[in-house]
Amino acid sequence: MQTGTLTSNWEQDRLVLAASGRWDLASAPKLQSQMRDPAQGRRQVDVRIDLSSLAALDTTGAILLDRLIGRLEADGHKVSLNGGRQDLLTLLEDVRGAIADKAPPAPAARPVPFALADRIGRATIGMWQDILSMLNFLGLVTVTALRVLRSPGRLRLRPLFFHLEQVGLNAMPIVGLLSFLIGVVLAYQGADQLRRFGAEIYVVNLLGIGVLREIGILMTSIIVAGRSGSAFTAQIGTMKVNQEVDAMRTLGLDPVEMLVLPRMLALLIALPLIGFFANVVALAGGAVMAYVYLDINFVQFTRQLQIAVNTTTLFVGLVKAPVFAVVIALVGCYEGLRVSGSAESVGLLTTRSVVVSIFLVIVLDAAFSVLFSYIGI
Known part of the structure; x- marks a missing residue:
């Protein structure tokens, strides 16, 4: 031949x-x-x-x-x-x-202003389509969660406890360390300004309100989004590349029920607890700095903290945690299920998952602040 x-x-x-x-x-x-x-x-x-x-x-x-x-x-x-x-x-x-x-047709050359408008328009349409797609995914997860709630025996407990350990216990060291350092920094910066007016004691008020209402749960959510949200995307994305998700569908299993719900429920339970832990550690860091820098002992710190904050202050911070948890888990799992059959796609969508999660957490935190200010909390 x-x-x-x-x-x-x-x-x-x-x-x-x-x-x-x-x-x-x-x-x-x-x-x-x-x-x-x-x-x-x-x-x-x-x-x-x-x-x-x-x-x-x-x-x-x-x-x-x-x-x-x-x-x-x-x-x-x-x-x-x-x-x-x-x-x-x-x-x-x-x-x-x-x-x-x-073969795609060659794009016609456009003047620079029109090209810029074209890019902005395409980006806007793409963003709107992403929002609609994510809302559609939220609806799918909600329907699946209601179905599992009606038949609790469908909930897989072993993955739930596994992810609780991953997003909860294993996250405590890094969250605790960063929260302690944030408390130290806030106390130091606040003391440096307030001591000019002889109002050093009010650094406790600044620290308590700032940490419990905003900084504690916000920083915890950002850390969890970078740590656990990216892990969700990478794990599910790798399963997509290896065609394990397709195998689940072939066997009649629901990937949302098997992969998304355990992760979302685990984060929904863990994030409020981690947020409370971060608040305590951040206040401890501020108390140490107040003692070292301002000679405010721990008894004085505790008394002033009781005057400055109440249970409403703690509630205002922790009530955001379940919402942030749902957003982080939703974005992480959504981007993981969007992965195509390549390792490059896993990396790109993992990065996108972190960016979108942190962006949405900050936007929602700002919305909560405006809402609480409007209703007088």
Whole structure:
């Protein structure tokens, strides 16, 4: 069986490329190496492709011929075909027509202001579609959760406790360390300003209200979004790449029930508890700094803290935790289920999951602040 070859010779100023043998899948590696520089670096010459010695042609060979013609024409050469059996020419025409139909049209050049408006418009439409898609996913998760609530035996407890450990217990060291340092920084910066007015004791008020109402749960949610939300996306995304999610659907299992609900419920339970832990540790850090820098002992700190805050202050902070937990878990799982069949997609959507989660947490925190101020809490 004669393998496909491509030979070239010059007839005066015309380049003749002779395609011979079988242009099929088996000959493709050899043909690709022969097609690298058929014109030998020359530009804008007449090229004739002789197909009279072509013995056989399959789809792969036709694609290679189409690429050869396209490359020569892109370099400014005038290409013509000569000879060849009618059935082979018909196949070549069909393949070239199919490729031309699938090729995207070249975008028309636009002036700079219109190009900018086009990018802004496309980004806005894409953002709106993402919002609708995420709301649709929220509805799907809600319906699935109601179905599980009606039949509690469907809830998988082992994954629930596993994710509770991952997002709760395992997150406590990093959350505790950062919260302690945040308390130290807030106490130091507040004391540095208040001592100019002889009001050092009010650093306790600043620390208590700031940590319990805003900083504690906000920083905890941001840390959890970067740590656990990205883990949700990476885990589910890897399962998508390995086609494990498709296997679940083939077996009649619901991926939302199996993968999303345990993670969301675990974060819904863990985040308020971690937020309370972060508040206590941040206040402890502020108390240490107040003792070292302002000579306010722990008894004075505790008494002033009781005056400055009450249970409503703690409630205002912790009531946000379940909402933040649902948002972080929803975005993390949603982006994980959007992963396509490549490792690059896992990385891109994991990064997107973290960015979107933190953005939504901050936006919701601002909305809660406005709402609580409006109702006088």
